[in-house]
Amino acid sequence: MITELGHFALILAFFIACLQAVVPLIGAHRRLAGWMAVAEPAASLQFILTATSFAALTYAFLYSDFSLRLVALNSHTAKPLLYKITGVWGNHEGSMLLWVLIVTLFGAMVAWFGGNLPPGLRARVLSVQAMIGAAFFAFILFTSNPFLRLEVPPFDGRDLNPLLQDPGLAFHPPFLYLGYVGLSMTFSFAVAALIEGRVDAAWGRWVRPYTLAAWIFLTIGIGLGSWWAYYELGWGGFWFWDPVENASFMPWLIAVALLHSSVVVEKRESLKSWTILLAIIAFGFSMVGAFITRSGVITSVHAFASDPERGVFLLGILAIFMLGGLTLFAARSGVMQSKGVFGLVSRESFLVVNNILLCVAAFVVFVGTIWPLVAELFFDRKLSVGPPFFNLAFTPFMVMLGLILPVGAMLPWKRARLGRAVKALRWPFALAISIGALAWAMQTGRSALGPVGLFMAAWLISGAAIDLWGRTGRGSDRLARLRRLPGADWGKAVAHGGFGVTIAGIAAMMAWEAEDIRVVQIGESVELAGYTITLDGVREVQGPNYLSTMGDVTLSRGGSVIGTMQPEKRIYPVAGMPTTEAALDNGLLRDIYVVIGDPQEGGGWAVRSYYKPLANWIWGGAILMALGGALSLTDRRYRVAAGARKTPRAGVPAE
Structure with a gap:
């Protein structure tokens, strides 16, 4: 009954989104206050219905309702409670429901806290946001329904991917989606401003809090994903330039550029066209990320699905919104003339250089990510673009950015x-x-x-x-x-x-x-960067839903014991999949990282140990970057978006 209620709420939210996408937009065009007023309650109701649907799916996972196909494929009765909850979004269908929940949340936030916005602009913003919501509601209901039933429910489920059963990755997707999907609000503000024909300092101040919030969440999400990759995958790396890693990094770079350019719009009423374009492209890159992870065009541990039908649907959504936004941008370019004039040496000029470096860096990442697919489709060649290319092509732009950043921040307008x-x-x-x-x-x-x-x-x-x-x-x-x-x-x-x-x-x-890879006998020690790593023993341990081969390792330096480390190699019987759990001794200036491998024929165990300086930095x-964004949000000017409403230019109708 509860799952049927969730399914019904999802369908009803789709119809509310369609209503919200049309009625307020017509009302804003014809200046019908009653029609525009539909936007706020519709946005709130849309969020409540989607939250109800999400809660119903969560209930099904918590109580192991294996009559739902999604629960049967992604859960198990022996799975710990935390991973039953995270199993809701640890799959394609559930993650898309989380995606659309966040779309409606940001729309509801404008309805609840957008009292300072002019009525016409607010109605248009909420209508565009509802269009995005309606598109993804349709995607879920027609291709990715999380509430599909099984005719004969299994006795138990197939369990969640063991790599995803980790605290770091449990919280990584919600934060990442809050960032990804939060950029939809900057897109909605940009398109609404183009429709209205007015981009001014007040608009720059109104859009900035939503951009900041999305960037904060995206920063936290990427940080959590990097941290998870560091200790969970067992290879000790924090970034591998994986296509899915790049899919989140590209909108992050564009969002940084958007944050800086919106300051110029707010302070000097310059770079209007550029800022609007960045707002459109930022959301475009977030949808590119959704397409990459769900279309099957790439293979990755992060990817959710490999269904071409879903990929085509997502590609259609991407094309409609990007072509529509860019066409509107081209048609309304005449109303975005800059007022502020600035010299070659000024803060504005340095922010322009900042934006160029960030956008070129994002383009480099995009080319490196998409080129293997292009080469296979058009040249019938299989190519691999890995870390050497990205490190060589991307790093110079970050070095230049770092060099100019302190100087540009000190310059006056x-x-x-x-x-x-x-x-x-x-x-x-x-x-x-x-x-x-x-x-x-x-x-x-x-x-x-x-x-x-x-x-x-x-x-x-x-x-x-x-x-x-x-x-x-x-x-x-x-x-x-x-x-x-x-x-x-x-x-x-x-x-x-x-x-x-x-x-x-x-x-x-x-x-x-520094690293050391060797076969180590029980009782034998390894010297690494001034530290002594001793394998004291190996034992079998029964976990809640896995079997573990656990090593007992003593870490010492100069004869003094620092601590005990316990690297593991786990087997999840239900999924039939092994995972590596690295042991870490964390410090302010270094990490000692130990991984235990398979037993060897001549006795002993394969052991990899690493010395990683400043890893936690x-x-x-x-965390500091996200904290900086949060401190900016505490600034009253941005928190309440209390920008002075400017008198419109001649020829542009006032609200």
Whole structure:
């Protein structure tokens, strides 16, 4: 009964979305207040119905209702409670229901908190958001229905993919989808502004909180996915340039560019066309990610489905919204003329360079991701584009971005003197050079990657600190003024500093990682980067829904025991799939990473051990970047979107 209620709620939400997509849009065009007023209750009702449907599916997983095909394929009675819950979105159909739930959530947020928006703009935004919702409701109901019944329910389920039964990946998809789907709201604002024919400073301020929220969630989601890949897959890497990893990284890069360009629209009423275009492309990349993971065009541990029919449907949704948005953009380009004029040396110019670097970097990732598919389709050649290409082609743009970031943040709007900003940053530059030189002097026979990375990190972190301190003016009460600075200033400094922290972690791991791979006998020790790793024993352990071969490893240094580590190799009998559980000894400056393999014919066990310097700085930097975004959201100007409504230009109708 509950699952039927969920199915019915999903169908009803689809019809509400269709109604919301049409009625308020007509009302805004004809200035019918009653028709426009339909948008808010419809958005709220659409969210409530979708949440009801999602809750019904969750109930089915919690109580192991194997009469539902989805539950039978992705759950098991012996599975721990956490993974019964995460099994709801650990599959294609459930993840799409989560996707559309978030679409309706963002629409409801505009209905609940968009009181400062002009009625016409709000009605159009909610209508466009409902169009996106209706498209994905149709996709779910016609190709991916999560409420399909089995005529003969099995006694037990087939279990969830064991690789997905992990806390890091349990929370990774919801955060990632909040970011992916949150970019739909920037698309809706962009299309609504094009329909209305008005893009001004107030629009830049209204769209910024939703862009910030989406970027924060996307940052957390990517960080969690990277952390999961690091310790769960057993190869000790934090990023492999997997196509699905790239699918989330591309919209993240475009969202960063959008955040910076929207500041220029808000402050100077410049870059209007460019900002609207970025808002459209950002959501386009998020839909490209959905297509990549669900169409079967690639194979990945992250991919949900390999159904060509679903892929064609998603490709159709992508084509409709992108072609429609870009066509409207071309048709309305005349109403997006910039007002602000700025010099070659100004904050605006540096933000333009920032945007160019980010967009070119995203394009490089896109080409590397899609080129193997293009080569196979059009040239009948099987190619593999891996980390060497991405590292070589992508890294220079990030280095250039890191170099200009502190300088651009210090420059005033409209017109600036470069010498003044450079003078203020002389001590951060000297500190960065000193740290890079120290790293170079301490290493022997290594590449320049580590010293250059630490230089970049120190430059970004100290530059952000100087920029923040410089905003306190002069006098004896600078600390008091520092505490009173707007949340946006604090957020920018923390996010830029977090970017530097992540760069330090990546550079250190790639430059100074040490590894040892060998067969180790019971009681034998391995020396690694000054640490001693001793295999004390191996035992069989029964888990809640798996069998584990667990090693007992002692970690010591200089004769002093640091701790005990327990790497595992698990077998999940229901799924018939093995997984590797690395053992980690975490530290501020390093990780020791141990993986146990198979027993060997001559006795002993295959053991891989790694020394990973500054590993946790990668995810610490991601947390700081997300925290910086959250601090910016606390700025009242963005939180309530209290932008002054400008008088429209001649020839453009007012609301």
